[in-house]
Amino acid sequence: MSFSARRDGPHWFFKGARGIASLPAIILMSAFVGFCGFAVEAGVPFGETVFMTGMIWALPAKVLLVGSILAGASLPAAFITVALSSIRLMPMVAALIPEIRTAKTPTWLLLALSHFVAITAYVFTMERIRDVPREHRVAFFAGFGITVTTANIILVALIYSTVASLPALLAGALFFLTPVYFLTSIWASTRDRAGRIAMLFGLALGPAFHQIAPEFDILYAGLVGGTLAFLADRAWKHRSGRS
Amino acid sequence: MIGYETFDYWWWPYLFIAIAGWIATDMWRWFGVLVGNRLKDDSAALTWVRAVATALVAAVIAKLILYPTGALQEAPVILRVAATTIGFAAFLVAGKRIWVGILVALSLLIGGQTLLGL
Numbered sequence: 001m002s003f004s005a006r007r008d009g010p011h012w013f014f015k016g017a018r019g020i021a022s023l024p025a026i027i028l029m030s031a032f033v034g035f036c037g038f039a040v041e042a043g044v045p046f047g048e049t050v051f052m053t054g055m056i057w058a059l060p061a062k063v064l065l066v067g068s069i070l071a072g073a074s075l076p077a078a079f080i081t082v083a084l085s086s087i088r089l090m091p092m093v094a095a096l097i098p099e100i101r102t103a104k105t106p107t108w109l110l111l112a113l114s115h116f117v118a119i120t121a122y123v124f125t126m127e128r129i130r131d132v133p134r135e136h137r138v139a140f141f142a143g144f145g146i147t148v149t150t151a152n153i154i155l156v157a158l159i160y161s162t163v164a165s166l167p168a169l170l171a172g173a174l175f176f177l178t179p180v181y182f183l184t185s186i187w188a189s190t191r192d193r194a195g196r197i198a199m200l201f202g203l204a205l206g207p208a209f210h211q212i213a214p215e216f217d218i219l220y221a222g223l224v225g226g227t228l229a230f231l232a233d234r235a236w237k238h239r240s241g242r243s
Numbered sequence: 244m245i246g247y248e249t250f251d252y253w254w255w256p257y258l259f260i261a262i263a264g265w266i267a268t269d270m271w272r273w274f275g276v277l278v279g280n281r282l283k284d285d286s287a288a289l290t291w292v293r294a295v296a297t298a299l300v301a302a303v304i305a306k307l308i309l310y311p312t313g314a315l316q317e318a319p320v321i322l323r324v325a326a327t328t329i330g331f332a333a334f335l336v337a338g339k340r341i342w343v344g345i346l347v348a349l350s351l352l353i354g355g356q357t358l359l360g361l
Contacts, residue, residue: 023342038313048256055265060303063312065264074244078263086268088303091296093275098282098289107280114272119300169356171314176352177345179307180327184334184344186300198294202301207309209302221302226295233290 012136016143019124025148027181028120031059032152034174037163038063042070046160053156057149058118059178061086080215087219091226092122099129100137109138116145119182127189194233201225318356326351 019025032053039049044066056062061082068078093114101110125141132140166174190196205221213220247259282289308323315323330348337343 027345034313041313045256048260051257052260052264055261056268058268060307061264061268065260067312068263069247069259072246072248074246075259075263076244078247078259079267082263082267083270085303086271088271088296088299089268090271090275090278091292091299093272094279094282095289095293095296097276097279098284101280107276110276110280111273114276115269117272117275168314168317169353172317172356173349173353175307175311175313175315176318176323176326176349179304180330180345180348181341182300182304182307183327183331184339184341186297187331187334188339188341190297192290192293194290194294195297198297199301202298203305205298206302206305210306210310218299218302218306222295222299225298225301226291229294229298230287230291233294234287 008133008136009139012132012139013143015132016140016145017147019128019144020147020151022124024120024124024181024185025144025151027177028059028148029152029155030174031178031181032155033159033163033166034171034177035059035062036156036159037166037171037174039066040160040164042066044069046157049160050153050157054149054153056082057115058086058089084216084219088222089117091222092119093117096122096125096141099126100141102135102138105138113138113142113145116142116149119186121145121148123182123185123189127185192233193236194229197232198226198229201229318352319359322352322355322359326355 035053036049039052039062044052052062052065056065064085065078065082068081073081096117097110097114121141121144124144129137129140187196187199190199202221202225205225206217209217209220209224247256249255278292282292308327309320311323326348329351330344330346333347334341334344
């Protein structure tokens with residue numbers, strides 16, 4: 001490792017940190033206002049709401065955990081619900097890691113930084129990472145992930161006592177923001193055909209599997225939809241390659 | 244069965260959240276690092292993993308819109324789906340500008356609810 005590479009690290013870390021002022025980060029913070037309102041409504045105390053913001057970080061997982069608490073679910077049931085909804089984090093991290101690491105990046109650092117991966121960090125990083133020199137990509141991702149997570153922990157702590165006075169119409173809109181933002185940003189950041197087909201399959205199969213196997217709908221939709229999209233993309237490539 | 248309100252200790256809810264929330268999410272992230280460390284940059288395996296990740300997220304999106312939690316339940320499902328679809332179309336027409344899609348979808352949702360007197 002050369003000295004100049006080490007000197008450039010902080011520069012890229014701050015470049016990532018500046019992503020706090022980007023559209024994805026601002027939308028995520030709005031969505032966290034919506035989540036905080038939901039937690040207050042559900043009667044989750046201040047300390048626990050702040051704690052889960054930092055510890056879980058992924059927004060859908062938190063919504064499901066609060067939902068489980070509301071429903072009086074047992075610990076194993078809550079664990080399974082949250083774990084099933086969070087399986088998507090595994091392929092997301094697995095897809096992100098080859099983009100940001102170098103041959104020298106220690107695994108413990110990637111394990112620690114993987115905590116900051118959620119949909120927003122994934123979309124933000126995948127969109128911008130090609131413009132970051134490879135040896136500084138980990139710093140760039142760390143800067144964004146740590147800053148945005150910390151900012152949202154502080155945000156949730158600050159608004160906890162006042163968020164209950166939010167009108168229902170606005171609270172509903174904040175909940176609506178998350179799926180619409182995910183939909184558009186993932187479409188915009190997906191460059192390959194397989195990814196676009198997977199998106200369409202996932203949208204259709206999620207509700208379809210919800211009717212058949214509501215406990216595992218997201219898992220099935222992901223595996224079946226993703227695999228079908230992968231195969232369709234292969235077949236497409238194969239055919240255009242021959243003609 | 245052990246639940247959120249089983250024990251009266253101050254730390255019990257935190258332990259509950261740590262197990263059912265933190266471990267339940269971070270274990271997948273850790274698996275992801277171990278798998279991702281073995282994937283080549285432009286391999287077919289990585290394309291498949293990315294496709295599965297995208298389909299999983301898409302399924303979450305569809306569920307957040309069709310079976311929402313919290314205040315969004317107040318809006319009728321037809322309105323939620325219409326606002327999303329038109330918002331997405333506006334996003335595409337506007338040259339994939341994300342803020343256009345969000346603005347259109349949110350305006351339709353709030354406008355629709357106001358018109359319906361909800």
